[in-house]
Amino acid sequence: MRTARVVVVGSANADVVVDVDHRPADGETVLGSDAVVSPGGKGANQAVAAGRLGGHVAFVGCVGDDAHGRMLRTSISEAGVDVSALRTVQAPTGTAIILITPDGENSIVVAPGANRLVDETMIDQVTWAAGDVLVVQLEIPLPTVEHAVRRARRADVRVVVNAAPAALLPAPVLEAADPLVVNESEAALLVSGSTAPSTQVPVPGPASDTVRRLLELGPRSVVLTLGAQGAVLGRRDPAGAVVLTHVEAREVTAIDTTGAGDAFVGALALGLAEDAPLDGAVVRATDVAACAVGRRGAQDSYPTSDELSAMTRSAPRVRDA
Template sequence: MQTPQVVVVGSANADLVLDIDHRPAPGETVIGSDVVTTPGGKGANQAVAAGKVGGAVAFVGCVGDDDHGALLRDSLSSAGVDLTDLRTVDAPTGTATIMVTPDGENSIIVSPGANRHVTPAMLEETRSSWGAAPVVVLQLEIPVESVAVVATGARGRVVVNAAPAARLGSAVLAAADPLVVNESEAAFLLEDAGAAAGPADDTGATARALLRLGPRSVVLTLGAAGAVVAETRRADADRPSDDVRVGDEVPPADDAAEVVRVPALRVEAVDTTGAGDSFVGALAVELAAGATLERAVRLATRVAAVAVTRRGAQTSFPTLEELERAATQLQDRESGR
């Protein structure tokens, strides 16, 4: 197996998916479809997405000794993910109950289970996996203190997907390159910091406001509208990437920070479950290959566009061959050919 270039540290869940006509109001009972169980969890999703687009990927996390744990191991292995540091612990595998409405949107309730065992102590034991990896990917379905251990201890580039929304310390924000958030997660971080987001229709202003919180770069995802990339000058810009260290002084972002909008392919969404994770996984692989952040986001938006046209999370993620075929078909459809 190749030496991992991307190491994902995070959650692994069994997704319990059911279709509903509408989201229930308080006190309301709705009838849903039969439950379909599929592999998921933000961390495992991102690792699978990265593996499917050709990345050399390892996953660090925890599952239980149960059928759900076996399901996740099989899915990760099938995508070529290195599972050396996927631990089996004395707890049930995490689950996510996902309700999907006819427009393809979803509501999710997560029960962490074994993911609570991704502790700072466990991560110190697995430091040889993530400590020197070129790109490390984090999300927030594991304890926030564990996220901090990896973000501040990794020597490579750290991608922080601040989802689900939670308070992040300044050290984690300073390590993020990029910080990846959607609009609701961005609003949470800015409100928590007492910072103004700018006009609701000015996503560039929101991205700049996020930069002022301290990350080295920002990717603001906008669903069907694509994404916004914001970067400011880095103190380590003229040094080899191996010399980058968390804590280097970085000039504050200002209104002159470079902001680029990357459009998404127009598709008919069937199920948005895992789309953001497919985006992050593909982004990490491109960054590990040396791509600029903008170029990495362009690939990531294409991967996410294909993913939302299929059901499920990991089962919807395309391989590179599938991505190329689907992207060509979508572009031909848009141009009317």
């Protein structure tokens, strides 16, 4: 029998990371550490996270014909990911400028570069099969995301939509999401319907209320990530009633949160491809993210399945929300 795949369509970036004492205020210059360059990008990160766990993973994206592009191709392929649909184009590889403060939190600015050239023709070359799981994010052109979702649904492929960076989504994309995965700021923008920067969007109320409001937008299920507080997932039962579950995060000391959300999404998608129930897939995804925040970098921080198994198992962390 053919093994179900995780097909990630998305971005690949070179992460340029600088440690700073604090984020600069308007007009302020801050001295930081020497810059460190490592492989990143939401799409590539998610593919690598699933690949390092032993999944059957394919990545669709673009890099430039430059040192950063070669670094990314090597990192993704070494994770066991199929890179036959990773196209080298005449544009610089995408770059992310990342500032990390002593608490491990980050601020990120992305220069898309080659990611702007991920187009619909690349999606048309993908051979879909029932049981596959498509993962999309928003660092590539939205029309490409829409086309990928449309093609996947025609092939009865499950769609995981990570609405990051924060943006409003067309109804067909929201309605295909199973689940829609967002953090609190991304959720705030979606439920408000505002196109203002996320810092100007009102913070949503309790997580359970936010998940209910997100479900009203049409996705088949929702996962709201809450960092150290874990995640709340919501779906409807056969009678149409909303069922909410809270998965608690494992307690760890955060060193670098860069790419932790991507690690979560990649692990979640793999769990779904392996026919795990949504709450079970979320439990493993929170463990993978916990491993990631305890190490430096994005892709470099992701655990293998053996490393994940070595984590100490504790009491169940799933309860009604």
